[in-house]
Amino acid sequence: MQLTEEMIERLKADLTKAKTYEDLMGKDGAIKKLITLSLETMLESELTEHLGYEKYSTNGKNSGNSRNGKNTKTLKNDQGEIDIAVPRDRNGSFDPIVVKKYERTLGPIENKIISMYAKGMSTRDIQSHIQEIYGMDMNATLISNMTEKIIDLAKQWQNRVLENIYPIVFFDAIHYKVQDEGKVVTKAAYTVLGVDINGKKDLLGLWVGQAEGVHFWLNIMTELKNRGVEDILISCIDGLKGFPEAINTVFPKTEIQLCVIHLIRATVKYIAWKDMKAFMKDLKKVYGAPTEEAALMELENLESVWGKKYPLPVKTWKQNWSNAAPF
Secondary structure, three states: OOOOHHHHHHHHHHHHHOOOHHHHHOOOOHHHHHHHHHHHHHHHHHHHHHHOOOOOOHHHOOOOOOEEEEEEEEEEEOOEEEEEEEEEEOOOOOOOOOOOOOOOEOOOHHHHHHHHHHOOOOHHHHHHHHHHHHOOOOOHHHHHHHHHHHHHHHHHHHOOOOOOEEEEEEEEEEEEEEEEOOEEEEEEEEEEEEEOOOOOEEEEEEEEEOOOOHHHHHHHHHHHHHOOOOEEEEEEEOOOOOHHHHHHHHOOOOEEEEOHHHHHHHHHOOOOHHHHHHHHHHHHHHHOOOOHHHHHHHHHHHHHHHOOOOHHHHHHHHHOHHHHOOO
16 A cells, blocks of 8 residues: 555645644644554555455455454554554454554654663653653553563573683673662672674673672573583683682683783782882783793793892782783
């Protein structure tokens, strides 16, 4: 079904007559008429494709299914409410795509509601905001049904099947102060960022816990295994005690790479400010070396120059060398 010349001319006349915003976007405004007509035209076209013959065509005789009137449906969108006529078929098998059977919203209004929810607004706040801005009444159940989609999508994403092998995976936790049951507490957002065999980054998952700990990381390793990961070539981590053992419990062949920045921070906190520039110049030769052999030579040089004055920082690098060298 296509827009006829008569329909187009009628719409043109409505648009030409419009003098105010209300004339365009109001209850009987030209834009609403255009949206209504467009949707109804698309629905009629969908039904024609579903039945396999045009309206009033003799091909429909004895076809086993036919048109069976229309239902009125009210949709909510940025312009308020729009009433459309949805065609039916006698067998009840017609399931339109442009406006699905149980759909009650149209266009970006749903995304806006989800965005408001994601920013922390309550259902009541969203209701009042939609009423104030769009002049639209939406009940709490409809808003809840929309926002629950976030949870469903998040669960699908969090449980999706992963690749068998990841050459590099970064494990880290970021700590936040958040309100929880009226109290301000610290929570850790555990982040797992993989690099796949094509060299592309892939966020494998996000988890929230009370504080960063090895036991929580061990649970995450087990979950990654259950979601299809068979091997990780190199795991990049911070200096959390027991972390390498937790990874190797689930992925025994994985090499551990300690974050160089964490190692540097653990080192320089023991260095006096007056020696910092000279010490860092020699330390950079260690972690910036082109080969492991060259790095070990520079580490020996670092110890010979600074070992007596600063034994602990040099010892930190030597003790963690097996997990600092893979890169």
